Amino acid sequence: MTRVRRHTFHLGKNAQALMALSFMAMATHSTVAAPVEEGETLGFLVTQFAISIYYGDFKTDCPDGMTPTTDEAFLLTQTPSERARLLRPENALELEKKWKIDFTSGPNGEDICRNPRSFLDDPRHPVHLPVQSKISYGMNLDGNVDGSATPMTCLHDNFTGINGEAGVDNQMYRIMGCAKSWRGEGPKFGGSMAIKYNSYMKDGLHNYLIELKGVNDRRNDPDVEVGIYSTEDKSMLSGAGDHLPHQTFAITKNPRWHNVVHGRIVDGVLHTDTADAITLDWFSALNGPFGAANEYEFHRAQLRLELLPDGTLKGILGAYLPIDATSAQARNGGKGVATNGNRDCASEYKSMAVYADGFPDPKTGQCTMISMSNDVVAIPAFVLHPDPGPQKTASVEP
Template sequence: MLGLSGAAMAEPLDGGRIGYVLTERHWAVYETEDSKTECPDGFNGGPREQFDELFPEDSKVERTVLETRLMREGRQFHPTTTPEPFPFKEVQGDISYGMNLDGKVGPEDFQSPDGEAGIDNQLYRAIGCIASYRTDGAVWFFENFFMAGNGYTRWMIELTGVDSLENDDDVTVTTYRGLDDLVTDASGQGFVSGGTQRVDVRWGQSFINEVKGKIVDGVLTTQPIEVAKIPWSQPGVSGGYHLIRDLQLQLKLTANEAQGQMAGYTDVAQFTHRLNTNWATHHQSYGQLSSPSEYRALRRLADAYPDPETGANTAISSSVNMTLTQVYIVHPSEETQAWNQVAKNGK
């Protein structure tokens, strides 16, 4: 029954099954009130600031468009690990959201706001002093805002074999991409539980993963997913996604929503490719996000999955703060799936 409160709806835990759809997500950036703890030297400059420094208006040196604008644009899509020509400000604090992904406590690890040691979130170290990723920054706001209206990014999880949302030592968690709009409240700003989402079994196969988990005191934790593909695209841009290795979920469950984080090792090359194909240089300027400088930081701080030839790490520990709203997940019939497979194979 769409639009009704959780108290008025049918019990969502039906036959040991409950579904949730993603309604809010942000890269996990721990922020203090004045930002001085994590960013004592301020925030990084972006494309406009760097361009002005390289090519000041009062310079008497004549340069062509090829030597200036096109050169800078080319470096967006062909980043390198050559020495950073601009000072890059990494996070200096020792507190971060995230999980202990490797089960160790090392000198580069953070501590969670709750005091847990060994938190792995080197992505935060790289992006935490870029204004665009912080609360109400351009990436923080628009990527979440557009997610709600962009069907490509309709990411869901379904729990099966659930005896209780409070404690259950053996549940199965499956990820899917959905096909339907989100159900909002009258303001259009909040999301209402009890809607329905059809599973995309034709074009969403690469987003389907299954993993075991357990619920302790209302908190779901999952075993790692070896490689997860997470849809993460701006409207009108196809193919926007992140690749996250060893992805784990840690979510506080209720009958109406799931709230917490997903963490894992994000592929650096895909992170940068997705950024540049979804955010033009013009838009990166709102929030002082320099893609070439960010790429160097990501590669420098990457802490997992070394390239077999070069030995350089290709993935960086990361965490996403997220909220999912309860939905009834609708699976197509076996007949429909068979027809979709025929159509996909062109037979």
């Protein structure tokens, strides 16, 4: 059984005055009021937040094998004899130039990751090999089970959820689930993209918080307020590189990255209503280390998170990702994503465009977003609001 420890601050007078001034100054930026709610408030630091990969039988999931990496994709464009020649050690520099420079540049010098649209008609960068199996993590985001087009969606194939749920929408997994740089080496490592995404949070490039307010019963509560926020505070890690529980984080002052949605707890699982959009900081966002603007956008988003006995939250976030915003994450990294990261950005973009299943463009009918599922794990933390007045927060203790 979990237990909550709630603490009220008793600051020294000087400290109180300073903190009050500080919070008052910050309050002008806040759009999230601090409602007076009954029940407990639970805070969490998100420690895993990356695309869900269902690791079924590989031959069933990916009968045609893995979608090649950038260097592999280049070699596939060569004749067998030329491929053999380039692979000889004495030709390593030539090979490197060809795949890292020529193959990743358009006819006018376009960068494969910064301008993936320029490669839409380039046959050297094909659509990814899709996942063939029928099972996936995810949610039924569009409400139907046959994948038929609706005013909000395009025709698509559905998966069955791992618990048998029908009509699961997860086109992102369909196109990335057999890509080596996304699927990785297997579930033990969570997929190389998951490792990368989760390492961003360990490195403090961006961090996310979840807060549950008004929880009266952790097993069943029909009325819970769920906040999903960015924080600029970095996480402290253990010697093994894991996030430590019970840290304190202040919610960012940027109101764009404040998201609040109603939820309910059913048999120990939190289900949120559908949020029109959840917007979070992405590390290359405004004033980020790479200088370009970017955000993490989740449209028609829902969270389904189990409150585990050890105090953690574990589950998934289902949503539609705008393909342009999503590809921008690679775009900001530039060609390095295609070379050092070995991701064929053009193929990724083309795949997302082809398999996009949500939010059709009113003019073209082409869908602009792609359904997806993110694994979410969050550990107990203290979440501080940039609001004046006493802080009320708690961290869950097993």
